[in-house]
Amino acid sequence: MAANIIDGKAFAATVREKVAGHVARLKEEHDITPGLAVVLVGEDPASQVYVRSKGKQTVEAGMNSFEHKLDADTSEADLLAVVDQLNKDPAVHGILVQLPLPGHLNEDLIINSIAPEKDVDGFHISNVGLLGTGQKSMVPCTPLGCLMMLRDYHGSLSGMDAVVIGRSNIVGKPMAQLLLGDSCTVTIAHSRTKDLPDVVRRADIVVAAVGRPEMVPGDWIKEGATVIDVGINRIERDGKNVLVGDVDFASCAERAGAITPVPGGVGPMTIACLLANTVTACCRANGLAEPEGLTA
Numbered sequence: 001m002a003a004n005i006i007d008g009k010a011f012a013a014t015v016r017e018k019v020a021g022h023v024a025r026l027k028e029e030h031d032i033t034p035g036l037a038v039v040l041v042g043e044d045p046a047s048q049v050y051v052r053s054k055g056k057q058t059v060e061a062g063m064n065s066f067e068h069k070l071d072a073d074t075s076e077a078d079l080l081a082v083v084d085q086l087n088k089d090p091a092v093h094g095i096l097v098q099l100p101l102p103g104h105l106n107e108d109l110i111i112n113s114i115a116p117e118k119d120v121d122g123f124h125i126s127n128v129g130l131l132g133t134g135q136k137s138m139v140p141c142t143p144l145g146c147l148m149m150l151r152d153y154h155g156s157l158s159g160m161d162a163v164v165i166g167r168s169n170i171v172g173k174p175m176a177q178l179l180l181g182d183s184c185t186v187t188i189a190h191s192r193t194k195d196l197p198d199v200v201r202r203a204d205i206v207v208a209a210v211g212r213p214e215m216v217p218g219d220w221i222k223e224g225a226t227v228i229d230v231g232i233n234r235i236e237r238d239g240k241n242v243l244v245g246d247v248d249f250a251s252c253a254e255r256a257g258a259i260t261p262v263p264g265g266v267g268p269m270t271i272a273c274l275l276a277n278t279v280t281a282c283c284r285a286n287g288l289a290e291p292e293g294l295t296a
């Protein structure tokens with residue numbers, strides 16, 4: 001079987017278009033412009049690229065973008081002061097601290113200092129708890145993007161067997177919660193899982209989020225399964241730097257019914273969902289109806 005390619009880049013463009021439509025309506029009908037503040041500490045090259053893209057796409061959608069670039073040796077107290085100022089700023093509806101942070105900063109402490117209603121990453125402990133108990137929350141962008149693509153491809157996910165490979169707080173665990181919320185039977189697999197190939201072979205949906213280049217070979221995939229590849233790994237191949245996912249695309253595409261590519265799959269959906277979360281946060285802050293189809 002040659003798999004259908006789930007085009008995340010194209011899908012992300014449709015999400016951004018919807019976001020821009022909602023932003024225009026918020027301006028026209030309520031004189032409100034959603035604002036997103038992104039905080040970058042240090043000079044990690046990949047983070048710089050992502051933060052630039054976030055700012056550009058925020059402005060393109062008609063929203064206000066506030067960028068705070070801090071030195072790599074910024075103290076925890078100074079970073080907390082920046083977050084506190086953004087928490088209090090009524091023009092800022094969404095706050096994101098780009099990860100990873102330099103080693104001397106306590107990520108949990110910083111994330112939990114963001115006002116939960118402005119936590120457009122959905123990483124604050126309150127949002128984690130709300131999502132885990134099926135209540136209205138801010139939903140982490142990468143898993144939300146995966147869910148949107150799966151719903152778009154399958155319609156209902158009810159009763160499907162899903163395996164999430166990886167148990168990170170930012171992808172694996174929230175992804176599992178979202179799939180459970182859509183009535184999948186969910187297994188979270190990880191480095192200690194026994195008989196991982198057999199566990200994966202049972203799945204109708206495989207979400208790979210381990211951060212290990214091309215770890216999942218095609219013969220682990222059930223014929224016709226849907227494969228969502230969250231991995232973004234830079235490796236050297238034939239003397240060139242290339243980007244690969246956590247699954248071996250060529251062999252998995254031979255067995256899967258549908259698969260996301262890397263690049264151009266999950267990655268672009270992450271930023272599109274960040275914009276969607278910012279509009280959602282802005283509507284909630286102003287007591288307005290939430291945009292349909294932009295959240296879980």
Ligand SMILES: Nc1nc2c(c(=O)[nH]1)N[C@@H](CN(C=O)c1ccc(C(=O)N[C@@H](CCC(=O)O)C(=O)O)cc1)CN2
Pocket residue numbers: 050096097098099100121141142232243262263264265266267268269270271
């Ligand atoms: N505070 C956060 N930090 C990080 C997050 C996050 O959601 N919140 N996620 C990642 C990085 N990230 C956004 O921040 C991100 C990663 C990848 C992409 C993307 O579009 N990737 C492209 C390839 C781009 C390339 O060539 O490098 C693709 O997959 O097609 C967007 C956003 C970690 N930090």
